[in-house]
Amino acid sequence: MSSSCVTAREREVFELALRGYTNARIATDVHVSLPTVKSHIKSILRKLGLKGRKDIPISRLWDKYIGDSAGLANLVL
Structure with a gap:
């Protein structure tokens, strides 16, 4: 797979999804x-x-991308 950056909005939505928010709640919270x-x-x-x-291994992704000081800002795939 070629490298591609996650957008700021994707990071925001992903963080809320990792926290267990429903799609409807995410839509309300981020006004989309x-x-x-x-x-x-x-x-x-x-x-x-x-x-x-x-398929998201919640605890591992949480620790790697949200639990650290850099957060999702450094998520580049």
């Missing part, structure tokens, strides 16, 4: 439509090489 949230999640899962949310 539900289809936009779904698009962002689909894009970032594709960049991570995952098929769906159930």
Whole structure:
């Protein structure tokens, strides 16, 4: 897979998804439509090489991308 950067909005949506927010709640919180949230999640899962949310190893990703001091700002795939 070629390297591609995760956008700032994808980072924001991904962080909320990792916290267990529903797509509807993410849409409300970041002031975008539900289809936009779904698009962002689909894009970032594709960049991570995952098929769906159930494939996200929550604790490992949380520790790696959110639990550290850099957070998702350094997520480049």
